Each structure stands twice: as structure tokens, then as C-alpha cells.
């Protein structure tokens with residue numbers, strides 16, 4: 184059964200509540216203000232905007248982190264990624280009592296009330312609304328990405344599917360979070376990109392959308408298991424980037440195996456006309472949060 188009221192209930196149980204949203208807003212506004220005030224960063228003509236799942240409205244519950252793009256004027260070709268990340272880290276650690284940590288492509292800031300912000304220094308390729316170069320410490324190179332293109336894609340896809348797209352991204356991220364082993368849990372942006380590629384039109388219901396997504400993933404990518412390779416998955420917001428570039432084969436394999444068994448459960452849940460049995464099957468995928476919305 185489609186059980187729409189249960190899917191709506193699931194969404195209200197996994198979406199961030201107003202308190203999480205207010206906390207995130209305060210944290211990113213405070214930090215973005217510092218870019219303009221800091222002696223060092225302010226010299227680089229800084230500008231910033233939000234990126235990641237928070238900006239695209241695909242974040243879950245407590246909002247794992249808020250991703251912030253920090254645009255700076257810099258001759259990136261003559262600057263090592265490591266140096267820029269260290270420079271941002273040094274500037275920000277003056278203002279936060281908790282550790283400010285340098286990561287592969289960003290600087291992670293934890294606020295006093297435990298909220299996490301990821302600052303990604305970036306240099307525009309052509310102009311401030313277009314693709315940007317970001318530092319990648321691991322490969323010691325600057326790489327291209329297009330956070331605004333990703334946001335725009337999400338807005339358009341959501342309109343084209345009458346709001347189903349963002350909801351189904353959240354539902355699939357919640358499914359991912361409940362997978363029993365870490366190796367199966369594909370990273371959030373891979374999930375989001377796979378949902379983007381699976382949804383060609385407005386699904387008839389959430390339940391059908393979920394089955395369509397599992398079916399699309401399994402039928403398009405299972406063959407790669409025999410080839411022993413991870414497929415290329417173009418970034419929906421910037422197709423020249425392969426979002427699966429860092430996905431290891433064993434992780435991909437475990438994810439496809441999880442998709443196969445979930446496809447079978449979701450298909451049975453949708454087909455079953457006995458309400459209690461259908462609920463029990465959907466709960467195997469989504470847990471106790473799959474409950475009817477209290478109006």
C-alpha cells in the first residue's frame with residue numbers, strides 16, 4: 184500500500200525542526216560576519232554563501248553540519264591547498280574556544296553549543312555565481328565544483344516533481360542512515376545525485392517514488408559489480424564532476440547489495456493490500472519513524 188499519511192509522518196519526523204533551523208541560522212550568520220571583520224580574511228575581499236544539504240533543504244533532523252563557501256580573491260595557481268586551509272584555520276581559531284580543524288577540503292568549526300560548520304575556501308572560476316576552485320589537500324590540487332549550480336538544480340528538480348524531489352532525497356538519506364554497516368552507507372551527495380537521476384517525472388506517491396528510485400539504482404548500476412568498477416555518476420549540478428570519484432568498489436558493492444534487498448522489500452510493501460503487513464514491511468526500511476502524521 185502507498186500509505187501516504189505514514190510517509191508524511193516519516194517526513195515530519197526526519198525533517199529539521201524550527202529549533203534546529205534557528206540554531207543553524209545563528210551559527211552561520213555569526214561566522215559569516217567574522218569573515219568581514221577579521222584582519223586577515225577581510226583583506227582577501229571575502230564573500231560567502233551557503234551550500235550543502237542545509238542550503239538545498241535536504242538536511243535531516245539536527246542538521247549534521249552547515250557548509251559555507253568562503254569566496255576569496257587569491258592567485259590559487261601559486262598557492263598550495265594546504266596553505267589556504269591553514270590560513271583560514273588560523274584566522275577562525277581566534278574566535279572559537281573549541282578546536283577548529285583542518286579537513287581535506289574545508290575547515291571544520293564547532294560552536295560553543297556544539298554546532299558544526301564547514302568552511303570551504305573557494306576562488307571563482309569566472310564570476311561569483313559560477314563554478315569555483317576549491318582546495319583538496321589529499322591530492323594537493325585545486326578542484327572545480329559548482330555549489331550554486333547544485334542549488335539551482337535542486338530548486339528546478341523540485342519544481343518539476345511538485346516537491347517530491349527534496350522529500351525523496353530526505354527519505355532516502357534516512358534509509359541510508361539506518362543501514363546496519365558503515366560500508367553500505369553511501370555519502371549524502373551520492374544519494375542525492377542518485378535520487379536526481381532516478382526521478383524523471385512526478386511520482387504518483389511517495390511509496391511508488393521509493394520503489395522507482397531503488398529500481399533505477401539497481402537496474403542501472405548492478406552490472407558494474409561484474410565489471411568490478413565503480414560507475415561514473417555525473418554531478419547533477421555540474422556534470423563534468425564525477426560524484427563517485429572517491430567511492431571505493433567494496434563500498435559501492437555493499438550499497439548495491441543493500442539496494443537489491445530494499446527494492447524487494449519496498450516492492451512487496453507497495454503491493455501488499457493488507458495494511459498491517461504493508462506497514463510492517465515499510466518499517467523494515469524506515470523504522471519506527473514511519474508512523475502516521477499527527478494532524
Ligand SMILES: Nc1ncnc2c1ncn2[C@@H]1O[C@H](COP(=O)(O)OP(=O)(O)OP(=O)(O)O)[C@@H](O)[C@H]1O
Nearest residue numbers: 235236237242243247248250333371372425426427
Ligand atoms: N562526491 C561529491 N561530489 C561533488 N560534490 C560533493 C561530493 N560530496 C560532497 N559534495 C559537496 O559538498 C557538500 C557538503 O557535503 P556533506 O558531506 O556535508 O553532504 P551534504 O549534502 O551537506 O549532506 P549532509 O550534511 O546532510 O550529510 C555537498 O552538499 C556537495 O555540495
Ligand SMILES: [Mg+2]
Nearest residue numbers: 235236248250
Ligand atoms: Mg553537509
